[in-house]
Amino acid sequence: MTIKDTGLIPVTISAVNINGVGNLSLQLIARHGGLLPAYLPGAHIEVFIPQMGPRQYSLCSESHGGEYYEICVKRAEFSSGGSHFIHHHFPPGDALEISAPRNHFPLPEAGRYLLFAGGIGITPLLPMAEQLARQGIESELHYSASSPEQAAFVPRLTGPRLADQVYFNHSSANDSLRATTPPCLSQPDPQTRIIACGPDGFIQRLQHLMQQHGWQPEQLTFERFSNAALNNSDSDSAFYIQLNSTGTRYLVSPQQTIAEVLLSARVDIMLSCEQGICGSCITEVIDGIPDHRDCVLTAEEKAENRQITLCCSRSRTPVLVLDL
Secondary structure (H helix, E strand, C coil): CCCCHHHCEEEEEEEEEECCCCEEEEEEEECCCCCCCCCCCCCEEEEEECCCEEEEEECCCCCCCCCCEEEEEECCCCCCCHHHHHHHHCCCCCEEEECCCECCCCCCCCCEEEEEEEHHHHHHHHHHHHHHHHHCCCEEEEEEECCHHHCCCHHHHCCCCCHHHEEEEEHHHCCCCCCCCCHHHCCCCCCEEEEEEECHHHHHHHHHHHHHHCCCHHHEEEEECCCHHHHCCCCCCCEEEEECCCCCEEEECCCCCHHHHHHHCCCCCCCCCCCCCCCCCEEEEEECCEECCCCCCCHHHHHHCCEEECCCCEECCCEEEECC
16 A cells, blocks of 8 residues: 555646756645645645556645645656656646645754755755755855756746755766865854755765764755665565564565565555655664665664664564554
8 A cells, every 4th residue: 555545636737847957846835725735845645647656756835834845856768667657748737636745854953054955855955955044044055066057947946045055066067066165064063964865876975074074974954866785685584574453474485575565465554665865764663673675764763772773774673563
């Protein structure tokens, strides 16, 4: 099971616009009038695509009050098909169903912020930068795109609100995190939080630069497009999951995920990204020790071992009792 029927919100596509080469922005309004649920920067929605199921997209509207939602979809040549379908089959006026906003990437408290966006990772960070500017909080936004033509949201990024705080980097001009170190990273500051969103390589490079210049790992909050930990499965062992409500146990083989086993048993769970990057399937752990492989839970939450992502994490104990 993915998005529950009772959680779907009917919307209409009110506008479709090219937003840089390969990027398509969609504005969504409530199908029957009124406001959509309000949200905070960092939130995402799930868009239900016919025959494909839900796909997650960060909300990047200028207004967060629910007058409309905006998402920006990058055309990915080697994706599971969602971006290709949206680019070719979602004209203005079409009716869609979406989930309510969820936020697993909120802006933490800090005195100063350094925001780093890689590619379409600009989508959650742009609303954060705009909110910080409105609040008068010191921040910088560093946006890495392949070329100037592929950068999204250029009018908003170069407008009067953000122009003095935004720095563009283009790999086509040999100007990227791999080629240069932004001056803001050269002097670590304990009052500053670093917020990042982008592909694995982008996040890993940023982590390397932070370590090189003396920043602490806990100063970084990030969201990435894929989960490198999913590849570390050569030594996986079988284990049992137990439903706390019934005591029923199910065997999870080395080749299966907890989510796959539960879905096969018709257990009602939420599931979306299946990579440990969205948080939709986070479930409470009653007993046992999870083997955390997600990118959602914080280091502190993982150390507590009270939650698990069903789509990718496993168990370090023979039995894992779940609050299901």
